Amino acid sequence: MAEQTRNGLSVSFRLDDGIVEHNNREFIAKNVVRERIPDNITYKRENIREFYNQLFGQALAEYNARKAHPYQRIPDYYEHIGKGKQEKPYEEIVVQFGDMQDCGLNSENWETAKAMLDEYMREFERRNPNLKVFNAVMHLDEATPHLHIDFVPIVHSPNRGLPVRVSMKGALREQGFSSANRMENEWVAWQEAEREYMEEILHKYGLHRDDKNVHREHWTVDEYKRKKQAAQEIRSMNDHINALKKKSDDSYTSEEISAIKNQNDYMRSEITKRDEKIAALSRQVNADFVPYEIYSDDKLQYVADGLTRAKIPFIEESRMLYIPDYAVKTANAIASHYQSANVGTIRDRIALDIDRLIYSSMSVENLLSKLKERGYEIKHGKYIAVKSPFAERYVRLKSLGDEYLTKKLEKRISLNGTYARKVKERMSRSSEMEKKICSVILDTTVAIQQFRIIPKKTKPQKIYTFSNDESLNLLVEQLSTIGEFGIASRDGIYAKAEELKNSIDEKTEELKALSNEAPTLKSEIAQIRFYFENVQNRRRLDSMGQIRLAAAKEVVDKHGIRSVSEIAELEERLKLLPTYIRTVQNKLAEEQARLKRVNRLADVYESVIEGNYIDNLIRENIERQFNNKLCKCN
Template sequence: MLYTASVNCMTDAESAYLQMRLVYDQFAKDHFNSPPPLQGKGSVKAIHYIQSFATDDNVTPELAHKIAKAFLRKAFGDDVQAVIATHVDKDHLHSHIIINSYSLSGKKYYANRKSLKRIREISDGVCKAFSIDIHPNLTGKDKSINHKEWEHKKNGTSWKQQIRDEIDKLIPTVNSLDELLQMLEEHGYEVKRSKYISIRAPGQERFVRTKTLGDEYTEDSLNTRIRYREVGAGNTPEQTENSKLQAAYVAIIGDVRILAAQRKKVPRKRIVTAAYSVENDLDVYKLSAQIAVINKDNIKSVGDLQGRIAKLRADYEKQRREINNYIDAHNRLVSLWEQAQLFDELSSKDKLLDAEQLQLTICRQAMEQNNIHSKADIDHLRNQTYSLQTKINALKDTLEKTRQRYDVYCDIAKTYGEISKGDYISNLVEEEKHRKTQTNKKKPHR
């Protein structure tokens, strides 16, 4: 229920059914709840569309829901009666859109091959407006260079540097990689997520993978820079207890510091704008931050850590379900409040159009069913809506903190797994060897 919306009706199923039935019965020759005929096809009461996105389209639930609402208005106008539900329970995001086969003005909608072709074209157009690629061969080649790109080339500035600067500016303000990518989109950047993260600046012709921006901009590095930016310190923490977990971390931090000093590992910076040093090495800082968490949270063993991970996972699911229930109730209150406001507006008009008269009837029905009879009732409904939104926001903050702690604990468990198998140092050494090999290949032959 995180992503539901409705137009000219309530979002909950029972109320939407009653209000769609009212409109349908007004204009159709049969009744909305009439049974299907024994022979032949019955009349179409409602039409169901599914707008689906591939996993590599890099569409967030919020964006999919926004696209569905824009598509609905574009395809069917403002007097359509519809409910939208965007589902996130599958690998591919998809929105279910249910429309009444009659609009508030009595317009009949048809579902056939011709109408489906038109609907698909509108859907594609809306998706393109939101920078979603429909098919690679729709992108023309030999485009002329735009002014912004020409200006970059003229001034010798780099698209990559512009993206780096934007990422560096946003990292202190976000709590997760997903939030960083969302903020980039809000600042006009286009983002694609598949095997690698790719970004395109406003006016840039081609996407660039973040891993080509530098070792500080790979997905792992970005996660580390965000996750541990306020945790731990650059120096090796003292061992507070003689535990196997802490002892392994203290030993490995010393080894990684030696590798960093000898330039035998990838020189990732914690603070990108500062000179590289052992104290500014991202891997050293990550290990130091992780053992700081172990000490601060008094994690005594791997078993203790795994138990906390399991509890955090259960807490997260419980909190998520609780928030969904509150959001379901909030969506219903918002729909009801909107209808109450519309009722108040239409009631004050001297003369109503036929569609407005029908809207007034729908609103009156919703208010009667929910015991809203006066201005005081409407004010109480508004206060309920605000109060519930405040509660949802607080619960979302708690949920985000639970998720962050869960991510950190899982990261510590993964790191310790590599340490205990003897893979951590060897992976760093092999990574640096590979980096040097790739760098040498790019050097021009003399």
């Protein structure tokens, strides 16, 4: 019996959440022995996004080519999977032979455990052709040797969605695993097959499988006892009730009837929950996406946030959401609770009315006449006071601020044509593209003066002027973008956007390469040192040492290092990498900001040439007024 125990090792095969940065020691947990990090063996280390492009790039292109509408296409499959709820972007398993007592550092099985894990890893993808490994490392810097294997499960489905897509269940089915029932599914069958292979490896090394460490959920002793007792009580109660049901109806006691009724109620409750869940999932799978128009950016964001909280999928575009047809009522309910944040005080509204009327007034008296036409009452005295149709008391203009004193009003009125004159001057020397935007700027100023639009300030703390108008400044910003980027046509906008996207992609790749280089270079420097420290005594190394030395030799050859003194250049580059990364990050941020400006130009210009810009502002204004009335009613 003692011999059997000594030759027995447990096998541990478990699924993990998967933190690649931890596996690659980009951050270090407390249980890691830092001095032993260079001992770790990296089998594979690829960038997950690049790996996705290798696996799904062509399939994604074929899928998108079949979609007529942009909202139906998938721009980034990795992000698409990450935002979904059915699949994870990748899976991770942790594999281990033995435990700290029988395979820990300095134990008789330490080297054997390493060799067995190495054999398991090298055969993993041959056994599992649908599980594409992008990161795999053997950790030798913790208590016991173990493997972290990160992989993307793929399935081929030419008749549904992408011809190659992510699916763990589908991947396992293609590999021949099937589901007998809910408890004995593909996952369970696959895991058992992997454990059986681990057992075969044990036999090759003259060992057998000891199941003392069968993986279970991590419970404390008290938790385990409570769960076990509760499960036993439930089983006993069900057995008791099932026995009662065999009795004749007239022999039940009141307690027995109550127990049977409780069990029936519980079963009905569980069936109802199951049916509701199935119905919800069925609706999601079969739903059509329909457009849901919202002309206020604030309101659009409010509805989008509500849909997110309700876990309803949607696609967001300019002034529109595409939502599942079954969610329209929910979206309407969310929208009905929206309240504009721009109601403003009575004084603010009076000031804004005066600010707008200044642009069409010839004098202060003319301004006051226009206020009367809008329902104001005017009181002349030492200070002019006005009472708006939506107020109960008079307000002195002086109390609105210095800019509303008579002399200041006279000065502002004398300059009221300056803004339009500058726009017309700009228009006279502009390209056709710029002229269209200048024309809309002038039309917008007229709509503001005619009170067809309630303007919004760019800087709320300042008085309202055309130069402090959000919608006008958005148009002026587009003129600046056109001039700065030398854009001359509609096609030129999209060409510039494509150019910036390509530049961003290049800088993103450069940044990824530099970010990945730091830990890689650090590891390679350690390997080079290991090589020169052990190359003269290679015959004394064990089998794993020989493997490490061979791997280190490849690194030495890769960098053309002839002596340990030449490592200084690599160490200098490692020291400068953070500076290089910051430089590229800054350039990337600049390009992203430039692309954001060009995309904004595209949205605005499409609205301008379609003649919708002012109409959208007016519709937004109507919605805002309606919401203001709702606020008053509430």
